[in-house]
Amino acid sequence: MPKDHGIGASQKRREDVRFLTGAGNYTDDINVHGQAYVHFLRSDMAHGKINNIDTSAAEGMPGVVRIFTGKDFEGVGGLPCGWQVTDKHGEPMKEPAHPVLAQGKVRHVGDPIAAVVADSLEQARTAAEAIVLDIEELPAVVDMAKALEAGSTKVHDDLADNLCYDWQFGTDTETTDAAFKNAAHVTTLELVNNRLVANPMEPRVAVGDYSRANDEHTLYTTSQNPHVIRLLMGAFVLGIPEHKLRVVAPDVGGGFGTKIFHYAEEAFCTFAAKACNRPVKWTSTRSEAFMSDAHGRDHVTKIELALDKDNNFIGVRTDTMANMGAYLSTFSSSVPTWLHGTLMAGNYKTPAVQVNVKAVFTNTVPVDAYRGAGRPEATFQLERVIDKAARELGVDPVQLRRQNFITSFPYETPVAVAYDTGDYHATMDKMEELMDIPGFAARRAESEKNGKLRGMGINCFIEACGIAPSNLVGQLGARAGLYDAATVRVNATGSISVMVGAHSHGQGHETVFPQVVAEMLGIDESMVDIVHGDTSKIPFGMGTYGSRSLAVCGSAMVRATEKIINKAKKIAGHLLEASDSDIELKDGQFTVAGTDKSVAWGDVTLAAYVPHNYPLEDIEPGLEETAFYDPANFTYPAGAYACEVEVDPDTGKVTIEKFVSADDFGNVVNPMIVEGQVHGGIAQGIGQALLENCAYDENGQLLSASYMDYAMPRADDIPHMASYVVDHSCQTPCTHNPLGVKGCGEAGAIGSPPTVVNAVIDALHSGGHTHVNHIDMPVSPSRVWAAINGQ
Amino acid sequence: MTKVTMTVNGKTVSGEVKGNTLLTEFLREDLRLTGTHVGCDTSQCGACVVHVNGEAVKSCTMFAAEADGAEVKTVEGMANADGSLSVIQQAFQDYHGLQCGFCTPGMVMSAAALLKDNPKPTEAEVRDYLEGNICRCTGYHNIVRAIMAASGQDVPAVAAE
Numbered sequence: 001m002p003k004d005h006g007i008g009a010s011q012k013r014r015e016d017v018r019f020l021t022g023a024g025n026y027t028d029d030i031n032v033h034g035q036a037y038v039h040f041l042r043s044d045m046a047h048g049k050i051n052n053i054d055t056s057a058a059e060g061m062p063g064v065v066r067i068f069t070g071k072d073f074e075g076v077g078g079l080p081c082g083w084q085v086t087d088k089h090g091e092p093m094k095e096p097a098h099p100v101l102a103q104g105k106v107r108h109v110g111d112p113i114a115a116v117v118a119d120s121l122e123q124a125r126t127a128a129e130a131i132v133l134d135i136e137e138l139p140a141v142v143d144m145a146k147a148l149e150a151g152s153t154k155v156h157d158d159l160a161d162n163l164c165y166d167w168q169f170g171t172d173t174e175t176t177d178a179a180f181k182n183a184a185h186v187t188t189l190e191l192v193n194n195r196l197v198a199n200p201m202e203p204r205v206a207v208g209d210y211s212r213a214n215d216e217h218t219l220y221t222t223s224q225n226p227h228v229i230r231l232l233m234g235a236f237v238l239g240i241p242e243h244k245l246r247v248v249a250p251d252v253g254g255g256f257g258t259k260i261f262h263y264a265e266e267a268f269c270t271f272a273a274k275a276c277n278r279p280v281k282w283t284s285t286r287s288e289a290f291m292s293d294a295h296g297r298d299h300v301t302k303i304e305l306a307l308d309k310d311n312n313f314i315g316v317r318t319d320t321m322a323n324m325g326a327y328l329s330t331f332s333s334s335v336p337t338w339l340h341g342t343l344m345a346g347n348y349k350t351p352a353v354q355v356n357v358k359a360v361f362t363n364t365v366p367v368d369a370y371r372g373a374g375r376p377e378a379t380f381q382l383e384r385v386i387d388k389a390a391r392e393l394g395v396d397p398v399q400l401r402r403q404n405f406i407t408s409f410p411y412e413t414p415v416a417v418a419y420d421t422g423d424y425h426a427t428m429d430k431m432e433e434l435m436d437i438p439g440f441a442a443r444r445a446e447s448e449k450n451g452k453l454r455g456m457g458i459n460c461f462i463e464a465c466g467i468a469p470s471n472l473v474g475q476l477g478a479r480a481g482l483y484d485a486a487t488v489r490v491n492a493t494g495s496i497s498v499m500v501g502a503h504s505h506g507q508g509h510e511t512v513f514p515q516v517v518a519e520m521l522g523i524d525e526s527m528v529d530i531v532h533g534d535t536s537k538i539p540f541g542m543g544t545y546g547s548r549s550l551a552v553c554g555s556a557m558v559r560a561t562e563k564i565i566n567k568a569k570k571i572a573g574h575l576l577e578a579s580d581s582d583i584e585l586k587d588g589q590f591t592v593a594g595t596d597k598s599v600a601w602g603d604v605t606l607a608a609y610v611p612h613n614y615p616l617e618d619i620e621p622g623l624e625e626t627a628f629y630d631p632a633n634f635t636y637p638a639g640a641y642a643c644e645v646e647v648d649p650d651t652g653k654v655t656i657e658k659f660v661s662a663d664d665f666g667n668v669v670n671p672m673i674v675e676g677q678v679h680g681g682i683a684q685g686i687g688q689a690l691l692e693n694c695a696y697d698e699n700g701q702l703l704s705a706s707y708m709d710y711a712m713p714r715a716d717d718i719p720h721m722a723s724y725v726v727d728h729s730c731q732t733p734c735t736h737n738p739l740g741v742k743g744c745g746e747a748g749a750i751g752s753p754p755t756v757v758n759a760v761i762d763a764l765h766s767g768g769h770t771h772v773n774h775i776d777m778p779v780s781p782s783r784v785w786a787a788i789n790g791q
Numbered sequence: 792m793t794k795v796t797m798t799v800n801g802k803t804v805s806g807e808v809k810g811n812t813l814l815t816e817f818l819r820e821d822l823r824l825t826g827t828h829v830g831c832d833t834s835q836c837g838a839c840v841v842h843v844n845g846e847a848v849k850s851c852t853m854f855a856a857e858a859d860g861a862e863v864k865t866v867e868g869m870a871n872a873d874g875s876l877s878v879i880q881q882a883f884q885d886y887h888g889l890q891c892g893f894c895t896p897g898m899v900m901s902a903a904a905l906l907k908d909n910p911k912p913t914e915a916e917v918r919d920y921l922e923g924n925i926c927r928c929t930g931y932h933n934i935v936r937a938i939m940a941a942s943g944q945d946v947p948a949v950a951a952e
């Protein structure tokens with residue numbers, strides 16, 4: 001019998017009611033009295049030298065409040081990068097300036113040159129057309145290999161070249177080379193992890209407001225982490241102390257990483273609200289989003305896998321070029337390194353793993369974390385090369401993986417992380433069972449009867465979530481701690497507000513977090529509300545990304561609730577004239593152990609606020625506790641995925657006929673929500689594998705700048721319900737956080753792309769197209785057709 | 792500026808609009824019915840779907856002036872008279888057919904239009920009909936289930952354990 005409340009219950013989401021009735025409060029729904037609107041004039045060139053920006057004609061146009069250019073921002077800081085990577089020679093990464101508005105040069109299509117603030121958006125747009133730009137177009141560098149060639153055009157003139165860092169990690173070169181020398185077989189694969197655009201359906205919005213009365217700034221913004229924005233923008237860009245800066249992220253329409261970062265537009269609106277003494281609002285159009293939201297992925301990789309004569313993995317060596325775009329976005333530098341290199345051991349006990357990454361500046365939009373962030377790139381290359389090895393060796397891809405699985409925990413990988421727990425055979429077993437592998441031959445025969453090729457692809461993955469132990473990431477270059485915080489405020493009559501640092505923008509925290517608190521206290525969920533997304537209401541918080549909300553912020557909430565219970569027991573002990581060590585809390589009643597003497601939750605909370613009969617000499621009145629929680633380790637969700645595709649050999653079109661995921665997320669608080677997270681991740685992974693590509697031409701023009709050109713997955717790209725199962729019944733609880741949870745937000749996006757590509761290659765081989773060893777994503781009809789036809 | 796008068800969610804409203812004011816802008820900014828969302832500028836995403844004279848329309852592709860005299864329904868007008876969720880809205884909650892909620896108003900309005908014309912659609916018909924609605928969060932699976940369930944068809948329960 002499934003539970004209907006508390007931990008483990010598929011409770012329906014309380015936030016749904018407002019979203020379903022149009023009562024949500026997204027940033028663009030906020031209008032501040034007297035607000036002006038800003039339109040950014042953006043570069044249509046990928047690279048150019050700014051000789052002059054003449055705003056004089058535009059300034060006199062109707063409704064114009066003020067026009068800003070890079071000059072207005074000379075006195076303020078640039079947008080900071082939150083992670084300092086040290087290269088293999090011990091040198092810090094190159095960190096070029098990232099001005100709010102372009103200074104001296106434009107470096108990518110979409111780089112903001114000027115900002116027009118006017119009474120209406122239409123007036124701002126019209127005036128922007130009257131700005132006369134004298135920008136001398138320079139050759140653009142888009143391709144990473146070319147950007148690294150000696151004598152290449154430089155994105156940043158003050159740097160020696162376009163190399164941000166050359167990083168090496170894991171097993172030393174001598175040991176790694178020895179593994180490859182001793183190998184009975186080496187499989188090599190070169191591949192591209194395609195550039196993507198996260199595309200939350202809500203475009204970014206910022207509203208800056210300033211109160212002269214008390215010198216206070218308020219920024220309403222579409223953010224996954226309002227405190228991080230307050231810290232970065234306040235301390236590094238505009239020089240506003242935290243107590244004078246409030247950042248509010250109300251309902252946010254999806255993030256997927258792209259709303260983690262601190263962006264120029266939010267700094268601009270905050271700055272301009274004071275400069276103009278008027279609230280200033282910016283709402284991104286979708287076209288603008290394509291050229292100003294940080295992009296994701298964009299790795300070019302060569303990976304080699306060494307196997308001994310018994311097909312044991314003995315070495316992995318990988319060499320990646322990672323595109324940083326024109327500037328370093330907030331967490332960009334950490335993605336190809338610490339979020340990618342640390343996962344290159346995968347689920348396998350390979351003794352030697354060496355990771356090499358060159359991060360490269362190009363004249364493209366900055367690249368940063370997108371759902372999975374580094375871990376999809378690690379999984380894709382590793383699982384693709386394993387699949388290729390299985391094919392070359394003529395062995396079963398499931399068995400090859402199984403024989404190399406890590407089976408004892410904790411396990412120290414050669415790439416700095418220690419997996420606390422897992423059971424990779426269990427998820428593989430589950431996947432095999434759900435996939436009905438014995439039935440595959442018949443399904444393939446059926447497809448072939450219809451002139452189609454059918455293939456099956458499997459994939460295993462591991463991710464490091466619950467980001468992150470501050471001490472470890474500090475050593476790795478993080479410039480911030482990655483703990484989280486929660487305050488549990490119990491009101492006099494027993495209802496509870498929990499202020500959490502995690503932000504919910506689709507994850508359902510408003511439903512899930514109360515399930516935990518209510519279970520701990522034995523009270524009804526309806527008595528507990530979550531408050532999030534406003535720095536003026538919440539003690540602190542690092543926000544939501546890296547599948548961390550429940551594992552890190554949820555743990556803080558558990559700790560704070562434990563403090564509440566301890567204090568409440570003291571009060572109950574006083575009321576019951578018993579020692580607090582004898583008090584038990586169950587179903588919202590405090591009872592003296594072994595007696596029928598008890599007092600209800602509400603009586604204790606009332607006593608805390610109306611302390612007429614109260615142990616004032618021992619404890620303070622009130623019932624409110626805060627906890628900060630810094631995780632001891634990452635969490636390591638893992639899983640086994642499989643899918644079947646049909647390929648039409650005449651057109652190259654791929655359709656997904658069956659998809660199964662078997663995940664181990666540790667304990668699960670709300671299964672319905674967890675499954676929804678996996679569905680969403682898998683759809684994004686299918687999008688990456690088959691449809692999505694952020695494309696530039698060689699001059700740095702963005703070719704995919706709208707939904708006409710950037711193919712988002714639609715409802716009919718996803719397998720039908722009868723042939724689609726997401727399972728999370730394999731559960732090895734995390735050993736180091738109080739709930740035993742691991743995080744589920746990114747798994748689908750990490751696990752699915754190699755699954756799909758492995759299946760496509762399998763299908764092509766079954767049709768005799770054995771020369772096709774790899775097709776880069778997106779595996780579009782034209783690419784498949786070209787591969788089949790040897791083009 | 793021209794004066795437009797229309798019925799929105801059963802109430803007669805009027806306002807002064809410019810020739811190029813979109814219906815979305817009129818609903819969101821003039822009437823402050825912010826449930827209708829804008830997710831793109833190329834008529835691709837469907838976040839803005841409303842009903843005009845009973846037909847699903849992308850309100851970002853229609854001028855407010857074109858809706859003069861029309862009967863308009865937005866997501867704010869979808870609940871039952873007593874304020875409870877309508878069958879379609881309730882199915883979206885029951886089957887977890889929404890996450891961030893941004894695409895949701897358009898999805899609900901599209902689903903209602905589909906079920907009006909095709910009360911018992913097949914799964915393929917539902918997926919096909921949603922061609923004009925993008926959701927980035929849910930992967931569509933639970934949206935399709937919600938719509939099938941709202942049409943009275945049997946859908947395996949959520950999160951069967």
Ligand code: FES
Binds near residue numbers: 851852
């Ligand atoms: S906003 Fe109307 S279709 Fe996207």
Ligand code: FES
Binds near residue numbers: 201894929
């Ligand atoms: S629920 Fe977020 S876009 Fe659909």
